[in-house]
Amino acid sequence: MTIRLFDTLANEKVTLEPLAPGKVGLYACGPTVYDLAHLGHARCYVAWDVVVRHLRFRGFEVEYVRNFTDVDDKIIRRAAERGLDPLELSRHFADEFETDMKALGNVTPDAQPRVSENVPEILRLVQKLVESGHAYPAQGDVYFAVRSFAGYGKLSKRKLEDLKAGARVEPGEHKKDPLDFALWKAAKPGEIWWDSPWGKGRPGWHIECSAMSARCLGETFDIHAGGKDLVFPHHENEIAQSEAASGKPFAKYWMHNGFVTLDDEKMSKSLGNVANVRTLTEAYEPQALRLFLLSTHYRGPINFSESALQDAEKRVAYLYETLAKAEQRIALAAVSEEGEVLEEERLRALVPAIAEAMDDDFNSAEAIGRLSPYLAWLNELCERPPAGAKKEVVRRTVLRLRHGLAAALSILGIGTEHPQRFLESFRARLAARRHIDAARVEALIRERADARKAKDFSRADALRAELSAMGVEIMDGPDGTAWRVPA
């Protein structure tokens, strides 16, 4: 088993060879917490979550670090607008962020360092860069001298000469060269500050990731991940700072995810077309949102649309209905995993099929595609078991399939909830969306049952039509009539 991943630095798919065999350190650039998480955050952190899940599934011991940037210009500005302490504001949105991540089914990172709790580390790093001549103080600020680092541009494949055209100096900055960037910013009156050898101030934007990744994972670590928009300048600057300070390679591999677009345009705050995660998870089933995000390869762009999310909801309903059917079947009578099953080879192929799709640059779309025939098979076994097969053999096959699916689905983080409970809450969500009153539905179903018992089928059909008009589908079964709200 080898894992292949697309490395931005090498600009091609490479084989993952961790620094220490069997162990992977992964640092994902976290959010700047001054507002609710948007769909772009959801896309990105679901992608890295699946990377972590899959590496763990493959037996790697993963140390997953995702920071919070909780000190920054935008936080300071937003806090000032609201008359709040900046750290109070960022703590609030960090909590909200964690709520959203949980709703999306993401695992909690092993460490979530914050800038405000790592200022001493940051200062040590800045100091080191000043002492080694890679950085210089200027009127309370400290800047990194880009031209002092030979490898600058190697990640984003840019030449210094090309960059010069776009570089600029903001009023109030004291750069010697327009390409230089701030490591430390002098505090303006009223701003949050920490003491430093250069006076009161706070960290610049890029330095925190260098300091905190080194602290959590070491000066050299395996994978650094983030959105494509961070390649330049953020990640380019991190490399410059970190490698200039340590003299060692920084991250071995760089992974970047594609953007979320809305109406085929990049979703971004400056365009004002942002969809926040909270609004979406309130309106739609979060598992469907996750399935939608994973149905496209993480490096490509993904366009958000209502219809795509509705398709995902349908598929999620099918998935959980299938799993619930299997659980019911299994619950009928105890059966052990050991013994005769139907189509042993096919059963054995399930987990490898999914895992191998994921080995190839975490191709979740391919993996989801490979799941389909197994779900159809499971439905078939539960509803129409092969005529000649022994009940125990069918049941054992269902059990093995269910366990195989559980393992495969755990890599994706989909279908991992308790099926029956999930379906109940999903139905409640759909019923609420369509203003369906469950008590009334059940009353109509009882009335229809009486009509059917009396063989008054025209009355029964009229009641079905009434339910159908409400948006309710009913299913007659041996144990009575069940109802659902189609997604």
Add this chain to the structure above:
RNA sequence: GGCGGCAUCGCCAAGUGGUAAGGCAAAGGUCUGCAAAACCUUCAUUCCCCGGUUCGAAUCCGGGUGCCGCCUCCA
């Protein structure tokens, strides 16, 4: 202007040299008192266009067209 990406069925979307996954929608069938769900079948001789390389190309090369992104805060 510099750099980069993308273009695959009505819609979404895998596939980067070996002869087009999967999902949604649609049509037919099985099942059913009738349904729903489920299952089965059908649904791109073709991958934006034009050339080229090759025994063979959606996949590689050249040209064109269209869309998008980065170069400024952004996942």
